[in-house]
Amino acid sequence: MAPSQPASIAPASQPEDIDSLEAALAREEDSLRSLVSLAESPKEEALPDAPPPASPPSPTATGASRAVELESSERPCDRACRALDSMRRSADGICRLSGDDEDRCQRAQARVDAAGELVRGAGCSC
Secondary structure (H helix, E strand, C coil): CCCCCCCCCCCCCCCCCHHHHHHHHHHHHHHHHHHHHHHCCCCCCCCCCCCCCCCCCCCCCCHHHHHHHHHHCCCHHHHHHHHHHHHHHHHHHHHHHHCCCCHHHHHHHHHHHHHHHHHHHCCCCC
């Protein structure tokens, strides 16, 4: 029997209330902005495409420790794109629950659009 995938690697369940979705949107937006701010440092013009040198996985790396190793070796553009995708899912949930014409939906979509511009401006293509 194959070992089950650790919870940290499995897709997180999407919250089903607007306040939780807005909180998730804010968390991912903060994460994305942190990644993009790395690109805006004087040393770099865009997020690097090459992953940092990875050490070989330890033979005992399993579960959550393996998930941390995978995430830390992931390219910044990949991480920024994942954060943007999460923001889109949260915004979609907000719009589904509040209605497309409501202010909450429009604000969420505007935040996603602005985040998309930041990611593209950093040289990432998602």
